[in-house]
Amino acid sequence: AYRRQRQMCIRxxxxxxxxxxxQRPIAxxxxxxYVTGNQTPGDLLTITYTDGNGTTRTVLGASLPxxxxxxxxxxxxxxxxxxxxxxxxxxCSITNxxxxxxxxxxxxxxxxxxxx
Numbered sequence: 001a002y003r004r005q006r007q008m009c010i011r012x013x014x015x016x017x018x019x020x021x022x023q024r025p026i027a028x029x030x031x032x033x034y035v036t037g038n039q040t041p042g043d044l045l046t047i048t049y050t051d052g053n054g055t056t057r058t059v060l061g062a063s064l065p066x067x068x069x070x071x072x073x074x075x076x077x078x079x080x081x082x083x084x085x086x087x088x089x090x091x092c093s094i095t096n097x098x099x100x101x102x103x104x105x106x107x108x109x110x111x112x113x114x115x116x
Contacts (some may be wrong), residue, residue, distance in 0.1 A: 027071050030097050031116065033081040035066040037090040037108060045088065049081040064090070080115035 033049050044061040051057050052072045059066075062083075070079060083090045089108035094116045095101055103114035 028097050030069055030071045031079060031102065032095050033066075033068045033070065033079070033114070034093045034095070035062070035064060035081070035083040035090055035112065036093075037064055037083075037088060037112070039064040039085070039090075040087040043085050043088045045090065046084045047081065048084075050079045052076060054078075064088070078116060080113070082111065082113045084111050086110065 035045070035047055039045070045064070045066070047059040047062045047066060049057055049059075049068060049070075052070045054073070054076050066083075068081075072079070079094060081092050081094065083092055088110065090110065090112045091104075091106040091108060092112040092114040093101055093104040093106075094114050102116040105112045105114050
């Protein structure tokens with residue numbers, strides 16, 4: 001059931017966890033981080049993610065929706081993202097270059113974490 005549900009999400013372009021067509025990774029090894037949700041006015045988000053070299057990066061004061069496309073260096077296979085807020089509802093996802101969802105967290109909470 002999980003596999004069928006996952007495949008349905010991949011084909012369903014109305015899925016809010018999939019990025020707009022122009023914001024999808026292009027290189028075969030690339031992947032994309034997405035943070036979506038309902039941002040409370042004045043609530044600036046903190047997003048921490050792993051870049052293509054495996055280094056942790058932090059973005060302060062981010063707004064939704066937020067996207068980062070990462071092309072990993074040779075040997076880098078993992079990646080993670082954490083979004084935190086004070087009052088907003090945030091979700092995250094990681095997709096590959098074929099728009100397949102590699103990780104998703106969609107509980108609309110003040111913290112969202114995804115790792116692949």
